[in-house]
Amino acid sequence: MERILAAILFWCAVSFILYTYVGYPIFITLLSRLVTVPQYSLQELPSVSLLIPAYNEEDVIGRKIQNSLNLDYPKDKLQILVAADGSNDRTPDLVRSYEKDGIELNYLPNRSGKMAAINRAVPKCSGEIIVFSDANNFYTSDAIFHLIRPFADPKVGATSGSKRIIEDERDLSSAEGLYWKYESIIKKKETLLGSTITAVGEILAIRKKLFISAPTNIINDDRYVVLSMLKRGYNVVYVPEAESYEYVSKSAKDEIIRRKRINAGGFQAIFLSKKLLPFNRPFEVWKIISHKYFRAFVPFAFILAFISNLILVIFPVNYPKFSFFQLSNPYNWIFLGIQIIFYTVGIIGNMVKFPGKIGKILYLPTFLLNSNYAIIIGLLSYFSDHEAHLWERVNRAPKNDKILSLLFRSNILKVFSTLNPNTLTVLNYHRIEYPDSDQALFKPNISASPEMFCKQLDYLKENFNVISVRQFVSWLSGHGDLPRNSAMITFDDGYLDNYTNAFPELKSRSFPAVIFLTTGHIGQSIPFYWDLLAYSFQVSDKDNLSLSQIGKWSWETYDQKMRVAYKVIQELKKFSEDDKQDLVDKIVDYLETPIPERMFSKLFLNWDQVREMVDGNIEMGAHTVYHPILTRIPFERAVDELELSGTW
Numbered sequence: 012m013e014r015i016l017a018a019i020l021f022w023c024a025v026s027f028i029l030y031t032y033v034g035y036p037i038f039i040t041l042l043s044r045l046v047t048v049p050q051y052s053l054q055e056l057p058s059v060s061l062l063i064p065a066y067n068e069e070d071v072i073g074r075k076i077q078n079s080l081n082l083d084y085p086k087d088k089l090q091i092l093v094a095a096d097g098s099n100d101r102t103p104d105l106v107r108s109y110e111k112d113g114i115e116l117n118y119l120p121n122r123s124g125k126m127a128a129i130n131r132a133v134p135k136c137s138g139e140i141i142v143f144s145d146a147n148n149f150y151t152s153d154a155i156f157h158l159i160r161p162f163a164d165p166k167v168g169a170t171s172g173s174k175r176i177i178e179d180e181r182d183l184s185s186a187e188g189l190y191w192k193y194e195s196i197i198k199k200k201e202t203l204l205g206s207t208i209t210a211v212g213e214i215l216a217i218r219k220k221l222f223i224s225a226p227t228n229i230i231n232d233d234r235y236v237v238l239s240m241l242k243r244g245y246n247v248v249y250v251p252e253a254e255s256y257e258y259v260s261k262s263a264k265d266e267i268i269r270r271k272r273i274n275a276g277g278f279q280a281i282f283l284s285k286k287l288l289p290f291n292r293p294f295e296v297w298k299i300i301s302h303k304y305f306r307a308f309v310p311f312a313f314i315l316a317f318i319s320n321l322i323l324v325i326f327p328v329n330y331p332k333f334s335f336f337q338l339s340n341p342y343n344w345i346f347l348g349i350q351i352i353f354y355t356v357g358i359i360g361n362m363v364k365f366p367g368k369i370g371k372i373l374y375l376p377t378f379l380l381n382s383n384y385a386i387i388i389g390l391l392s393y394f395s396d397h398e399a400h401l402w403e404r405v406n407r408a409p410k411n412d413k414i415l416s417l418l419f420r421s422n423i424l425k426v427f428s429t430l431n432p433n434t435l436t437v438l439n440y441h442r443i444e445y446p447d448s449d450q451a452l453f454k455p456n457i458s459a460s461p462e463m464f465c466k467q468l469d470y471l472k473e474n475f476n477v478i479s480v481r482q483f484v485s486w487l488s489g490h491g492d493l494p495r496n497s498a499m500i501t502f503d504d505g506y507l508d509n510y511t512n513a514f515p516e517l518k519s520r521s522f523p524a525v526i527f528l529t530t531g532h533i534g535q536s537i538p539f540y541w542d543l544l545a546y547s548f549q550v551s552d553k554d555n556l557s558l559s560q561i562g563k564w565s566w567e568t569y570d571q572k573m574r575v576a577y578k579v580i581q582e583l584k585k586f587s588e589d590d591k592q593d594l595v596d597k598i599v600d601y602l603e604t605p606i607p608e609r610m611f612s613k614l615f616l617n618w619d620q621v622r623e624m625v626d627g628n629i630e631m632g633a634h635t636v637y638h639p640i641l642t643r644i645p646f647e648r649a650v651d652e653l654e655l656s657g658t659w
Contacts, residue, residue, distance in 0.1 A: 014328045017319040018337045024316035035301040043203040051163040060090040060138030068146035069101040073515030075146045084155040094132035097122025130224045148213040148257045157253035158216045168245025169217040171210030172253030198249035206246035208299045214255040231276030242289040274389025310383035436498040443512040453545040461512045479523035500524040510620045530656045531636040534617040540595045541580045548576035551602035588639045
């Protein structure tokens, strides 16, 4: 009888896991096919307050503010307010430096937690709609437009956008990105059935008049907002078109710390169910239990499945009838073997990294194992940690470029400067961008990620005297000496990320720099040929390229395709500018990649941004007009490129 009970417990545990991860998504998908997709049409754009809680976010707050200032929403209808709860770094000072841009700061030195910071800041929000964000999360330019559209329906109390993970070479980012895509599918179907029952606090909008101050000890403020809306009869709409991007935690350990706090908040919500659940809406209660509550108990189902399976191996069932369901031999060993392999791969994934797609697939058990481990320690944290509602920052950054990291950590530059302190060190950048940004087209042109750029600037501040071009020219003219260990920061071409990602960091450190502009591209949507070809290769479904001038190329994988793209772009440098442009057009046609009308509208600086940067201690120089290889064009045309750009 005990063995039969063990088999029953095993199948109950397995069924619980399958229902939670697979069954519930299938059920709501089937039900969602019975309803029509709602259409929303706003008569007038509401005023919006973007509220950014920021605790010790000096590394990212400048970029977050710049990202917020670049949102495509009427400036007279958008308020940007930063709540710097108890920050003891430079976050409040950095926010104050943007006062002239209309950025508002709400700051108290005492640290009371995120919910307390939000409660204090909301009364200062002037918008009809409040959008909650995080400092390390970046919106697409049209995110606010998409986010507020469902408020045309008076039954909608809140909306939530989609969280996208910027995937780098790390397996963790791929697994986390896959998880959020999975979540996105579920939330879409839930919304079609009336309301999603979960939201991400990084991109969450609510009607200000419906905001209810949560107790300051609430851990997951976004979950409290959603449950509060549902209980009062309002719906929460998931808007996948409103996109926000962020890097995954720097390591699996950091990700566990982050999830521990989230899961502690999940258990807090479960224990407060009597107060929080919308019992007047039983269908929504079913969704909440299936989507959120059941996941909190999945790790215990995994443990139960393993223990009951192990019991049936040690004390096997000998009945041949229904042997599969009773886990008699050999099924008891088969299922135990599957579990052992799963846990072994999961544990090894925390210690050994396998390359390529195989490694990313093998990391999925690790991600699942770590996520469920975080649930268990989240439960322990809820019972033992009385400050679980306080922020605990984790590192979120792309993996540092190995060469750059070695260069700066090893102090090689400092050694060279010590050997000859009168040497001028010049750092030349093209782009400061995230590798997986929509605008990061030709990857070799990305000189550094924003995080690595900040580290380089901090290194310069500690070890060098950064000078301007004006100081350098003065020295060349015989006026005075250069400071010891001089360095100069330069940028080529005039990409928009020089303004959005580099300028705030230079400004916060009072560093001068110079940008050599390709003047024909400033304020225009004309891409460089390498960016155009990189985009064409990225989106093309073709598996080959064949042109008589450059030969035949083929590929099987995306990585192979992009290596071909790089080689083709380098190959084109051998041709004259006119022949090169003709080949570019032929390649784009061959790859059958239609170019969206506004695809390159956010690639370069505009003249207003240039003027703002000049006012902020950034000098401007001339590169050329359209960036040709001067030796590949006629002499008269080369002269025009230099004269018309202002080089001469």
